[in-house]
Amino acid sequence: MDEAKRGGTCTKCGGPRHSRSRVRSNGVALCRRCGLYAPRQASRVRYLTDVEAAWLGAMLEGEGNITVTYRDSGHPRVWVAITNNEVEVISTCLRLVGDGTVTFCRNSRPNQHNTWAWVLRAKRAVCVFLLQVHPYLAGKKERAEAALELLWEECDV
Secondary structure (H helix, E strand, O other): OOHHHHOOEOOOOOOEOOOOOOEOOOOOEOOHHHHHHOOOOOOOOOOOOHHHHHHHHHHHHHHEEEEEEEOOOOOEEEEEEEEEOOHHHHHHHHHHHOOOEEEEEOOOOOOOOOEEEEEEOOHHHHHHHHHHHHHHOOOOHHHHHHHHHHHHHHHOO
16 A cells, blocks of 8 residues: 555654554654654643742632543543633633633523633643642642642653
């Protein structure tokens, strides 16, 4: 079979790349064999100043949550979310951290406000974020420690 039809060649080992193999976000095409061992991308979470980390820690304490669920395979999935009625607050979270997703949550109940949510889902990003705001947490400190313990081996920070 022609290599063009199969997806070209792997940029790491030079072997044939199958059409279903991964293309990383930086445009590097890897075959299945090399894709399994490719180095992970660095987290896009910024290194925060003490003031920024304290503000985000306070937002996480008051308006946020740390959620831990388990997949069918038994692997943990951890994410951090902060919700608020003001889009400026949520956009500040996104700007300070540098990673995550902002979504609009329409409320169908009368007399309740629509909300905005900033969610951080990537394992490494969650690890880096929680490590930085951990000293400024009080009520959610144990939850953050438990989440970090679950993800520590997989994060490779």
